[in-house]
Amino acid sequence: MRHDLKIAGYRFALRPVRMDDASFIAMLRNDRLRTGFLNRGAETVAAQQEWLRSYFSRAGDYYFIIERRTDHRRDGLLAIYNLNANRHEAEWGRWVIRDESTAAVESAWLVYRMAFDTLRLESVYCRTIEANGQVVSFHDHCGLLRSPANVDLIVDGEARSGIEHRLTRHQYPETALRLQLLAARAARQSPGSMP
């Protein structure tokens, strides 16, 4: 959906995806298709623009660009979607970051701040293909709780076993603090990062 939500950290910020991001999104997602962990989705810029037109009219879906604060370089993507207003929960995902970027930890901190402080959600969950071991491990190490059973995920029409992690408002401060401390320390070693 079209939104105007923004949030800034030390070195990175989240800002709404715009139509002129279509080529970047297509490039980054196509680059990651080799991993087999993403839906093929829109492979061309034109197809990505079409997907964005549909996204802009879809409620409960907040798609963000992760950008560097110093020079506004686009380093990645993430989204909060499948918003359930009655349950005050949403999913987060579509998380893709440039290979050379160090945005992972700080962008996770920013998405949790967005979910809990800005959108006032009570919980967020994310679903990861089980074979995507480093992302599963990341969520485990952030202190998110795994659901008792694996979930079925469909990737390009193929059923894959997935892990669902969840962070509740109760757990949020501890996870946020851990991520923030790492992000802050990394920022001290990054020329031009913001206070």
Place this chain on the structure above:
Amino acid sequence: MSGGSSAEVTVLLLRILEIPPGKYSILERGAVEEWDSLKHMELIFSLEECYGVQFDESEFMSLTSPAAIWSAVQKHLAT
């Protein structure tokens, strides 16, 4: 730590990543699922404390194996 070596880095890496010795024949970041982005940052800062060095952010993503890490540590210790 005193002295130092790639093997010493391996020991530190296994401890930070909580990997039992022998689980992986090769410790390369891309092949070790426990070596996620959060653990990578914790590893970098532990290395800095152990060796009294400070990596530049531009080096973070190249620290992908004990040999690469030790090479970077040595470079900093020499300057």
